Amino acid sequence: MRLPRPTRATLERNLPILQWGKSYDRDTLTSDLVAAVIVTIMLIPQSLAYALLAGLPPEMGLYASILPLVAYAVFGTSRALAVGPVAVVSLMTAAAVGNLALQGTAEYAAAAITLAFISGLMLTLMGVFRLGFIANFLSHPVIAGFITASGVLIATSQLKHLLGVDAHGHNLPTLLGSILAHLPETNLITLVIGIMATGFLFWVRKGLKPLLLDAGLKPRMADILAKAGPVGAVAVTTLVTWLFGLQNHGVRIVGEVPMGLPPLSLPSFSGEIWSSLFVSALLISIIGFVESVSVAQTLAAKKRQRIIPDQELVGLGTANIAAAISGGYPVTGGFARSVVNFDAGAETPAAGAFTAVGIALAALLLTPLLFFLPKATLAATIIVAVLSLVDFSILKRTWHYSRVDFSAVAATILLTLGFGVEVGVSAGVLISIGLFLYKTSRPHVAEVGLVPGTQHFRNILRHDVQTDPSLVTLRIDESLYFANARYLEDYLYDRVVGDNDIRHVVLMCSAVNEIDMSALESLEEANRRLHEIGITLHLSEVKGPVMDRLQRSHFINDLTGRVFLSQYDAMVALTPNENAA
Template identity: 50%
Template sequence: MNKMTVERIIPAWKWLKTYSLGDLQNDTAASLIFTIMVIPQSLAYAMLAGLPAITGLYASILPSILYSIFGTSRTLAVGPVALTSVMTASAILPFAASGSEHYATIAILLALMSGVLLLVLSLFRLGFLTNLMSHPVISGFISATALIVIIGQFKYLLGIESEGDTLIPLVTSLYRHLSETNSPTLILSIISIGSLLIMRSHFSSFLIKIGCSKHTVKLIGKSGPVFVVVFATLAVAILSLDKMGVSIIGAVPTTLPKIQLGNVTLAMVKELIPSTILISIVGFVGSVSVAQTYAAKHRQDIDPNQELTGLGLANIGSALSGAFPVTGGFSRTVLNAESGATSPMTGIITAVLIFLTLLFLTPLFFYLPKAILASIISISMMKLISVQDLRHLWRFSKKEAILLLITFFAVLIEGMETGLIVGVCLSLLFFLWHTSHPHIAIVGRVPGTEHFRNVQRFTVETHQSVLTVRIDENLFFANARILEERLQQVVSENKEVKHLILMCTAVNMIDASALQSLEKIFTRLADAGVQLHLSEVKGPVMDKLKDTQLLKELNGEVFLTQHQAIKALEGCQV
């Protein structure tokens, strides 16, 4: 196995060759800061997935190590993230009650299935399939999911019971139990949310005012939520708020969980396949987007297919850890980068530090109130609701803005899986409609140049007996008939035309249906006494056409450029 092959299979080999003691010192310091900040987030996202909060730490160890070795991003932090956590809960709830042993088993199975699916996609280099999810669909899906998550956290913020995973059942259930609100929990929630918002906006400024160095501010400027978590936990412990109805994490296991897949059936696996596909694809799309953003900043390369491998192994590692599906998260990666991470070694060191936390510091989580975790989740989710996206799309493309809204409301009303499927299907239908209605223009020569432009947009030179039609789309089954009808129309409207040039500048592909249509067009034009010519046909298209009956029987010519075609034909008087 040569050097290039090793680096392709194990990307860590590339950066480890130049890794120094100085790099290790920097990454250790960054990992310490990152670990302190990411622990509350991991606990919160496990709770969001419907699992014991400590599971979030299980999902932050082995997955982080495996991605650091097999992933291609130097900055991406892999672990529990909000979106995949809530999708996990949505996928499992039809099969088991949240908090049950069976629920945890299905979460492990989901992580395993997601990992295997991502590895299969990597093996067949199918990363391009994620391109089927357009930006409006992703934006509408994420915004609606974030809103559902925020509403779902109200039961923890108010200290009440509620059920449902879509908008109407959630709101109805919350309203029904609103009178049961626990006052200490509500007060703690209001103080926690207010403190988190103040810390997010002003903590760095406060550090600067008290004389902290820029380096210190950069290191701990984002760690404000950690202080809020510590103070909230101390308040619950000192004031015995748990005895007043404030829900806490409670005792956590001191050993890693045992994996029990005895209750898994083939029927269950089949029913989980749609959820597995959605969790895997959504997670991968988000992860690669974040990775490419940071790679561009540091002029590094990202290999999407190797990312599939890294994320696939990370999810298998999460399953082996008794946890749930993971991926690369935006907020997690921002924390990692701003902590000073310079290489994937931070992921490995962070995993070790979290493992040590599990072994020795879990008693500190006993009085951690669930309300503070719900507050962290709610504030994180608020950043994902993008009204600005809708405004931009409405100005740029109302069709795409409508697609965003349809996806948004479908997710709210029918659930994440249905909403995403509706959005993807509609985006594909919009694409097919667009390509089946190509822009077809009559063009003429811009005076004094060799350029040809649309007669409706420019002042151009035309010739009575020579008509040039430009099609701005590939020719395939969906638009072949449209081309036939349009050419027949323009010829019937221009009775003196003797030469019709089909300008193929934008045509990169012609399928069998389009070829058949071109042959029909040629026959009809010939019957009408009009010669058909082609110009600016691209090499790959010409390779497909050269042995066809169309070129063998064509009564016109194939010109290299449109300018040559006009020079040759505009003097012809047939």
């Protein structure tokens, strides 16, 4: 039985797999399989490394890279976004659950699973209630500053593994202090492994592919082998550690990694744990969503595709719930991994599902080979990956463009480095909202005049325009709401006080999309006070929806002047004809 069209459309909107699945063919399958192979090679060492960063057993990184990818393939709308553990969310996970239980204990892992479940529930509910617009409240420069500072923190936190020492701390001063205090305990063999692995991985990123192309390999094969660089580092250092028994000389290794598919798990439903993790889960959800949507939109635009932010919330939410029930921890879309997925030719989210199959096979067959893997190699993988996130040029760009934005970015970076990732991301969110309120609380108001020979009005400070001493026209370049209503009221009084020639004031509302109740009360008060000093208040170019609301109030009836269709009509009516000709 065929479904009615509205029902089918609703299903396809809520299950994007039904849209792209209809046209899935052999060529698409081939492209997705090739992309999955490349991303799987990249994701295996990254998954292990990011679990290490989160303070979790390495197998949890693999578990978080299987079922969540399948869930996103069903519910996500981006055809190139690669979901899984990422550096920033791993660091935030460590900060969130670090205060609840001792690192390395079963309670610590259970808290991470619960964090993924809470975050997934939040994201899914936000998607169901169409709250994707929340991404618009986060300033991109502030987020860039937070990610840059997080990259520095992550790289610094991994130095202890390169040195083979114990060091702790969730902010830069304590991390550096702890590392310096333990510096005399450095294990030289570990340091050599770490430095060589780091140097090799940096070289692989840019140097290996050109070398392979010069050797005559085809571009696709050269690309696959270049992406396999981290796997090569893992294989070589593991083999060397096993052959020479370096674990007996102080080199710290991963140890036993359980072999098999992810176990079914349940989050804790303790009210105390939920209340402790709630704020952290919310911050992880917001940062993860913003990062994912930014990447997904960028990649979709390159192929003239589009994503649906509200459905992305559902996709990421179900991915995190899937991580929680399969022994994983919070996941989101990764920038570098998604770019690799896109460049490798992924055509649909099925590439993510095929990647999940690859990771599952690795968990089934390869984990015994990871026993002698040095933690220094995983630390090198993390350092090389996160340093690409560090971009201090954002400070220079914002300094030249906007000192307000520069102050916000600098504050976010300093707070993240100085007080930790949770304080940094909280500050980033508050600063983004504060920036919006600050900028809109002081709306740009321009006094305008008529451009000679036209019906256009421009700023009197920028253009040679016609004005009349009895008429003041103020163009408001912002919607009016509670935060800026008083500013406009004060601006009006400051302009008219002391100028006895003024008889009319016109508020040109061409850029005003909304007037809330607070702003309406300010306009009513301005209308009354201007009338008391013999000045008539008029409006011009009021948009339809704004006018509809004003007509539902008493303001239009009490207005001492008129509402003009255009500013030119207002000038013709309120000034001598020769000035408006």
